[in-house]
Amino acid sequence: MDGTVTIRDVAALAGVSVGTASRVLSGNSATSPAARERVRVAAEKLGYRPDARARALRSTRSHAVGLLVSDVRNPFFADIAHGAEQAALASSYVTLLANANEDTAQQDTYLEAFLTQRVDGIIVAPQGEGGGNLRAVERARTPLVFVDRTVDGFDVPSVTADNAQGIELAVAHLAALGHTRVGYIGGPSSVSTGRARHEAYLAAVARHGLDDDAELVTVGDFRSASGAAATAKLLAGRRPPTALLAADSLMAVGALGEVRRQGRRIGADVALVALDDIELFRELDPPLTVVAHDARALGERAMRLLLDVIDGRPAASQVLPMRLVVRESSTGRSGR
Amino acid sequence: MDGTVTIRDVAALAGVSVGTASRVLSGNSATSPAARERVRVAAEKLGYRPDARARALRSTRSHAVGLLVSDVRNPFFADIAHGAEQAALASSYVTLLANANEDTAQQDTYLEAFLTQRVDGIIVAPQGEGGGNLRAVERARTPLVFVDRTVDGFDVPSVTADNAQGIELAVAHLAALGHTRVGYIGGPSSVSTGRARHEAYLAAVARHGLDDDAELVTVGDFRSASGAAATAKLLAGRRPPTALLAADSLMAVGALGEVRRQGRRIGADVALVALDDIELFRELDPPLTVVAHDARALGERAMRLLLDVIDGRPAASQVLPMRLVVRESSTGRSGR
DNA sequence: ATAGTCCCTGGAAACGATTCCATGGAATCG
């Protein structure tokens, strides 16, 4: 009743030794039905809850994994977290979720925390060049999996989206609609998806014979304010784009606002396509055309991959396809 | 270099006893400058990282707190988590974030995990009637704080928003604009904010002499689909409302979509006010009028309150004011 | 010179579980 009931108390009440109590409670070793029953009753009666730290200390398995996302407030990562969490739960692992807040220092802080907590494995959507504690994780031989993003120079299994294919879908779609000047709102080059999408944009523009004007390329930081700034810059050019492609949902949100503030209309005056789908995009006026990830699947797969690594099973990186969801922000039928 | 370097290894390399090494590394006890230096160098060289579990086991302080939110995918809770996390970090506590997913069973699962992990304290945005593991937390005397929501029958400090005031602001605003039929899209009665807002709505309607037609009240579950369904029901009534008040942002999103699907226009044809502000609402066309929380402050305060409880300082519940942010979804100037 | 302080240190106990090892008794077999 006191909150600090140990296995010793349970054993005493049940009239058995600590060893026997432990065997009953962990459930794997041979015990007599009588002892089993008495221990169970005693544990129930005392409200016994094993101390996970003591257990982990002895048995070198904590049944806890760390998940470090770049920004919890980004619905995309929230969905990844959700998917991962559910998958972990299904294998009775606990997920410790942490938020790097798109900040390398905070990423290091939480990786450090995961290491000292001796989690059984770590999933991270990394940023930066892979210095700092990412190396420490590697040295500590803690099972590691990347999700959504990768870092060069790490031999770590990952689950990512097919960024090249996604961008190609978006550009092809816009090209088919007759656009030749597609403004690109890119992510930071310190993040792998930022780089991959930028390259893919250049390749797709070349492939479809669109204008490859350097003025059409801007760089943001995966947050909405930077999307607004980039959009303002693009629209202020001498020959402004007729379509915008945002490399991430939050920057798309910023673009949305900026276009509206300039008195132009999405869909009718300027087309907009975003990478990442979030629920809200469907409900906008006009609804947003997107190239969608299945964020939840990304999280699920990453977690299953991590559990494979932890249990010593073979683990291969996966690349998930993206798919184009055409709505009215690109076709101009604004429904009004 | 092996990942499993213990304090014993550090002590050996430094040529001191384990006790001395521990004293140096925890930094509080008296040690000689020479020993201090040698131990530090040795620890650095070996990449020593103390085992948090062993440390916590001995010193009955884990420096970890649990934060259980109802739904990470809801930006409101993501912001709470962010605020709480930053506050914890400032006091060098690690936050273990978990997601109840608006599900009582999962809430119990994670409370159980927190208890077995022996966290120093728990913040929860609770749901349900307070059975299950909420009682277990109480029995274990683990410091507990409620955020955003409360549960009757628990003597637990909390940080909540002033729901009554918020709803009153919204209703007064709509009444001043001449609306007499305000449709209410409420939350579940199993959640304290759902109940509080419903009551406040009824009181405000009475106070301002608006129609108190029972047909104007619907109940959702704080997710967007339920907001859409509620809106459909409201708009199909014999005398449909001219304004909608959604008790939460996700349900407002659903309402938004449903209104658009019915070919009506937010702002011009039907006013919409939402509780909770999310970044995106500002960028919509038209921008949404909201009654805003400061979610981040809610999280920060809750965490500081929890740390107070943990350290035995007096802790009093706090109620934070909400504020009305008028945008175009209620005034009808849709900017087009 | 001797007693009393004060610092620093090493060694060992403790935290709460799991797991190894030895043992006693029952059951089986020749």
Add this chain to the structure above:
DNA sequence: CGATTCCATGGAATCGTTTCCAGGGACTAT
């Protein structure tokens, strides 16, 4: 009936750290 096997059990070691306790050496004060 004696020897062997087997099962359940108790007791002790162990995980990696902190913390208590006692003691040794240096220093001051008388």
